[in-house]
Amino acid sequence: MGQHARDGGPSHEVSPEGFTYSAADEEKQRGVRRMKATASGLLLLVAIIYVLAKWAQSSGAGPWTGYVAAAAEAGMVGALADWFAVTALFRRPLGLPIPHTAIIPTKKDQLGVTLGEFVGDNFLSKDVVRKRLRAVGIGSRLGSWLAEPEHADRVTAEMAAALRGALTVLRDSDVQAVVGEAINRRADAQEIAPGLGKMLEKIVADGGHKRVVDLVTVRAHDWLVEHADSVMDAVQGGAPGWTPRFVDKKVGERVYKELVRFVAEMRDMPEHPARAAVDRFLADFAVDLQSDTDTRARVEYLKREVLGRGEVQDLIASAWSAVRSMIVAAAEDERSELRLRVRASLLSLGARLAVDGRLQNKVDGWIEGAAVYVVTTYRDEITSLITDTVAGWDAEQTTKKIEAHIGRDLQFIRINGTVVGSLAGLLIYTVSRVFGA
Numbered sequence: 001m002g003q004h005a006r007d008g009g010p011s012h013e014v015s016p017e018g019f020t021y022s023a024a025d026e027e028k029q030r031g032v033r034r035m036k037a038t039a040s041g042l043l044l045l046v047a048i049i050y051v052l053a054k055w056a057q058s059s060g061a062g063p064w065t066g067y068v069a070a071a072a073e074a075g076m077v078g079a080l081a082d083w084f085a086v087t088a089l090f091r092r093p094l095g096l097p098i099p100h101t102a103i104i105p106t107k108k109d110q111l112g113v114t115l116g117e118f119v120g121d122n123f124l125s126k127d128v129v130r131k132r133l134r135a136v137g138i139g140s141r142l143g144s145w146l147a148e149p150e151h152a153d154r155v156t157a158e159m160a161a162a163l164r165g166a167l168t169v170l171r172d173s174d175v176q177a178v179v180g181e182a183i184n185r186r187a188d189a190q191e192i193a194p195g196l197g198k199m200l201e202k203i204v205a206d207g208g209h210k211r212v213v214d215l216v217t218v219r220a221h222d223w224l225v226e227h228a229d230s231v232m233d234a235v236q237g238g239a240p241g242w243t244p245r246f247v248d249k250k251v252g253e254r255v256y257k258e259l260v261r262f263v264a265e266m267r268d269m270p271e272h273p274a275r276a277a278v279d280r281f282l283a284d285f286a287v288d289l290q291s292d293t294d295t296r297a298r299v300e301y302l303k304r305e306v307l308g309r310g311e312v313q314d315l316i317a318s319a320w321s322a323v324r325s326m327i328v329a330a331a332e333d334e335r336s337e338l339r340l341r342v343r344a345s346l347l348s349l350g351a352r353l354a355v356d357g358r359l360q361n362k363v364d365g366w367i368e369g370a371a372v373y374v375v376t377t378y379r380d381e382i383t384s385l386i387t388d389t390v391a392g393w394d395a396e397q398t399t400k401k402i403e404a405h406i407g408r409d410l411q412f413i414r415i416n417g418t419v420v421g422s423l424a425g426l427l428i429y430t431v432s433r434v435f436g437a
Contacts, residue, residue, distance in 0.1 A: 028404040035411035039079070042418050046075040067429055074425020075418045082417030086410045090403050104402055105395040112390025116383035124375040124382060133368045139353060139360030146350025156343045160331040167324050175320045184307060192303055193296040197289025204282045210270075213278055217267035224260050232256050 050072035057065035087093045088101040104111070122128065145151050203209050224231060232252035266272045288295040306312055330338035353359050375382070390398075 025401055025404040028408070029400070032404060032407035032411065035408045039083070039411045039414035039418070042415055043076065043079040043083070046072045046079065046418060046422060050076060066433075067426060070429030071422040071426035074428070075422030078417035078419075078421020078424070079414055081421075082414045086413055089410070090399050090407075105399045108393065108395050108398055109387075109391045112387045115390065116386040119386060120379055120383040124379045126372050126376055129371050129375050130368050133371055134364060137360070137364070138367050139363035142363065143350050143353025143355070143360065146346050147354050148350070149347065152343050152346040152350065155346055156339055159342065160339060163331045164328055167328055170324075175324075188304075191296065191300060193289045193299040196299065197286045197291075200282060200289065201286035204279065204286060209278075209282055210275075213275060214267070217263055221260065221263045221267055224256070224263060228256060231259070 050069055053065045053069035053072055056062075057069060084093050088098070089103050090105070092098060092101045146155065232249075232255075262274075266274045269275075285295075289299065327338075330336040333339065353363065
């Protein structure tokens with residue numbers, strides 16, 4: 001382990017690839033050392049017992065010494081064999097270049113490849129993914145979870161935060177350019193005259209234009225009443241210069257009265273001939289918009305003229321700013337109509353998803369299909385992440401870390417080998433004595 005850092009905190013040993021040997025690993029390593037001492041102490045104990053038993057046997061202490069010596073001898077053999085096996089995983093026993101030892105440091109990359117293949121074959125296969133996801137029942141669980149108001153509130157808040165974040169990341173200039181280009185391209189690609197003609201034809205057939213005529217006649221009559229002098233002055237101003245003034249005045253008054261009468265009659269009489277003329281004009285114009293080549297060409301020209309004006313382009317560009325501000329404000333306000341509707345939709349979806357088996361199966365199918373697509377399309381990339389990561393680990397640090405995590409359990413193998421070896425040796429010696437006698 002590294003020394004404590006200057007600020008007093010514990011330092012970690014880090015390989016160049018970022019594989020960390022932490023303070024927790026060092027604590028585990030101390031436990032491994034204690035178990036090593038226990039296993040080695042047990043080996044030393046059976047060795048001492050063996051020496052004492054052989055000494056007692058040579059001194060004529062009795063036949064029992066043979067049983068003890070045989071058990072101790074087999075225990076030493078078992079302990080040494082398991083010591084060799086455990087040690088060979090992490091390093092070369094006694095530093096000797098024995099083949100097939102120091103397996104982890106020398107076979108680290110190969111182990112990484114094997115691990116990646118194992119994960120790919122047993123966890124990233126299409127059948128395994130479908131089976132595991134189907135067993136989980138995501139659709140039903142998701143429905144029950146979403147049906148809880150606090151969960152719907154949480155999802156709504158997260159969606160609002162994500163929406164605000166996305167709108168913040170987007171640059172106004174980029175979005176405005178995209179929106180403007182999309183509107184202009186769509187307008188250029190589609191002729192609007194036939195559509196306008198069909199719409200106008202339907203409006204005329206339904207009598208929807210009559211309200212507009214009513215409004216225009218009412219406003220025209222009111223305007224004429226309020227601006228009588230202006231109208232008469234305009235009529236008199238257009239008269240020839242050689243006519244007497246009183247004649248011009250009489251003509252102006254007469255024209256004004258006739259004009260007011262005409263507009264008033266058109267306003268008050270639904271069957272007025274002028275109204276019928278308006279109906280015929282609009283109906284004919286609706287037909288021309290759909291079938292007359294010249295009319296359609298004029299409308300297209302007017303469309304391009306309008307879209308080409310700077311004021312219109314500025315309006316299109318500024319529309320995004322207004323829309324974004326409106327969406328951000330709605331997303332931030334917990335009582336906004338947007339968030340309330342989203343929350344209500346989530347609760348409704350959760351309640352339905354919790355009980356509707358067909359919908360559950362549909363959602364499960366979507367999730368399974370997405371998961372299968374990911375694991376089948378990116379299986380090599382996922383497994384290579386494992387193999388490349390393991391390949392990037394430092395061999396020494398990897399060995400120390402693995403030993404810290406599993407070394408304590410491996411020391412029990414040595415202890416068990418000592419005990420089992422002793423029992424096996426005792427049994428073999430007893431059987432040989434019984435049948436040898």
